[in-house]
Amino acid sequence: MQITITAKLKIHVTEEQKDLLAQTSHAYKTGCNYVSNIVYETKNLVQTKLHKMTYVELRSTFGLRSQMAQSVMKTVIASYRSAKENGHDWSLVKYKRPVYDLVWNRDYSLVGGMFSVNTLEGRVKVPYEMKGMEHFFDGSWSFGTAKLISKKGEFFLHIPMTKEVHDADLNEVRNVVGVDFGLNFLATTFDSKDQTVFSKVAISKISDVSIDVPLNLSNREEQLLLEDD
Known part of the structure; x- marks a missing residue:
């Protein structure tokens, strides 16, 4: 089976790159x-049709490069599909914070130990912090579409990393632990032996890596939470 883990990598940029x-x-x-x-008005989620309606405008008016224009369509389509799945049928999706989805080996790649990231003015090469993330670069993980995140003047790449692993042998499982993360400073665990543990470690200090699970918030719900920060 495959597992996907989101690696949150801090990149170091110059003022010009910033x-x-x-x-x-x-x-x-x-x-x-x-x-x-356009999607809200036409109720169209077919990328080939959206391409005909928006591609030229995305390139000429907004100055987006070719791959960026394609990624914009994919981002919007995914947002609307996620909203529909969560009961918000054809509600207008608005993006209030800066967003940038980067396709692996098209918008970003690894070159000479640095990330090469596509911008409106061409590619920039940026170093990154690998501490605690070394295992993602051992060749056994594949890189997915990353999100460029800006927070308090610093930039991060949130990259979904996927790897093939052996299925767990349920006969070897001795204990099952569930973890519930609080919004600020609390994590609670409960296992199949009826043991409960409360942690007061700040979530911000242990959230460098997050595991994608089916119960994650939708992209739209996640965006709404970010807008309220």
Whole structure:
């Protein structure tokens, strides 16, 4: 079976690169809102049809590069499908914060030990912090579509990493532990031996890696939470 873990990697950027990434994220967000309005009006979620309606405008008006324009459509389509699955049938999706989805080996890649990231002005090479993340670069993990995140003047790449693992042998399972993370400073665990543990470690200190599970918030719900921060 496959497991997917989101690695949150901090990248180190110069002031010039910071401006480029901020401009690119803003243009991407603006493009997403443009396409979102088209989807809302036409109720169309077919990328080939959206391409005919929006591609030229995304390139000429918003200055997006070719792959960015394609990714904008995919981002918006995914947001609407997620909203529909969560009972928000054809509600207008709005992107209020900068957003940028990067396709592996098209918008970002690894070159000479640094990430090469696509921007409106071409690629920039940025070093990154590997501490605690070394295992993701041992060749056994595949890189997925990353999200460029800006927080308090710093930039991060949130990358879904996928790996093939052997199915667990249920006969060898001795204990099952559930973990419930609080919003700020509390994590609670409960296992099949009826043991409960409360942790006061700040969630921000242990959330460098998060595991994607079926009960995750939808992209739209996650975005709404981020907007309220």
